[in-house]
Amino acid sequence: xxxxxxxxxxxxxxxxxxxxxxxxxxxxxxxxxxxxxxxxxxxxxxxxxxxxxxxxxxxxxxxxxxxxxxxxxxxxxxxxxxxxxxxxxxxxxxxxxxxxxxxxxxxxxxxxxxxxxxxxxxxxxxxxxxxxxxxxxxxxxxxxxxxxxxxxxxxxxxxxxxxxxxxxxxxxxxxxxxxxxxxx
Numbered sequence: 001x002x003x004x005x006x007x008x009x010x011x012x013x014x015x016x017x018x019x020x021x022x023x024x025x026x027x028x029x030x031x032x033x034x035x036x037x038x039x040x041x042x043x044x045x046x047x048x049x050x051x052x053x054x055x056x057x058x059x060x061x062x063x064x065x066x067x068x069x070x071x072x073x074x075x076x077x078x079x080x081x082x083x084x085x086x087x088x089x090x091x092x093x094x095x096x097x098x099x100x101x102x103x104x105x106x107x108x109x110x111x112x113x114x115x116x117x118x119x120x121x122x123x124x125x126x127x128x129x130x131x132x133x134x135x136x137x138x139x140x141x142x143x144x145x146x147x148x149x150x151x152x153x154x155x156x157x158x159x160x161x162x163x164x165x166x167x168x169x170x171x172x173x174x175x176x177x178x179x180x181x182x183x184x
Contacts, residue, residue, distance in 0.1 A: 005141040006149070013135055014149035016083050021157025024069055024079065029161055036162050043158070047074040072129075076154045084135070085128035092124070 028034040034046050054070045065082070072078035072085075105113060127134050135146040 005145050009135070009141070009145045009149040010153075013080075013083070013146055014153035017079060017150050017153030018157040018160075020065075020079055020083055021154045022160045023157075024066060025158050025161035027063065027066065029164075036164075044075065050074065076151060079154060080131045080150050081128045084131035085124060088124045088127060088134075092120075 025034065028050075029036050033050060034043065038046060051070050051074050054067065068085075069078045069082050072081040131150075132143055132147055135150075136143050
């Protein structure tokens with residue numbers, strides 16, 4: 001376990017989890033669906049209620065990322081699955097665009113193409129649901145590092161959302177602390 005593994009895990013999984021959890025929980029707090037003073041146990045209970053409401057409503061309108069997050073279970077695990085699926089899908093899309101070959105694509109026919117797309121999508125969803133093995137296998141490191149970075153980022157995002165912190169306010173906080181240290 002080198003420091004490099006921790007840094008890579010923080011950049012690839014910890015920071016995105018912090019940003020995504022901040023976005024989701026900031027939206028929930030702002031919409032009044034979650035009280036800002038709720039502890040972690042109360043947050044889990046509220047998320048379970050929201051997930052049940054989401055299953056019952058089947059509404060097609062609203063925040064797409066929020067719906068996908070609830071579809072994957074909400075909470076920490078749902079957010080980790082959602083981020084992993086986004087990474088997998090975007091990397092496959094970029095690979096598809098870079099190596100686009102229409103004749104090879106339609107070589108076995110349109111039906112075979114559609115079947116292969118559906119099978120690949122299920123494979124991507126399965127890989128995302130096993131996110132705790134996807135990330136370390138990409139880098140050749142241990143699961144513990146990636147799990148700790150992901151969960152730490154998730155908790156950090158919730159904390160910033162609860163405290164009504166924006167990214168601009170967080171950077172102001174850092175710069176004010178630098179000036180205080182210089183002035184002492």
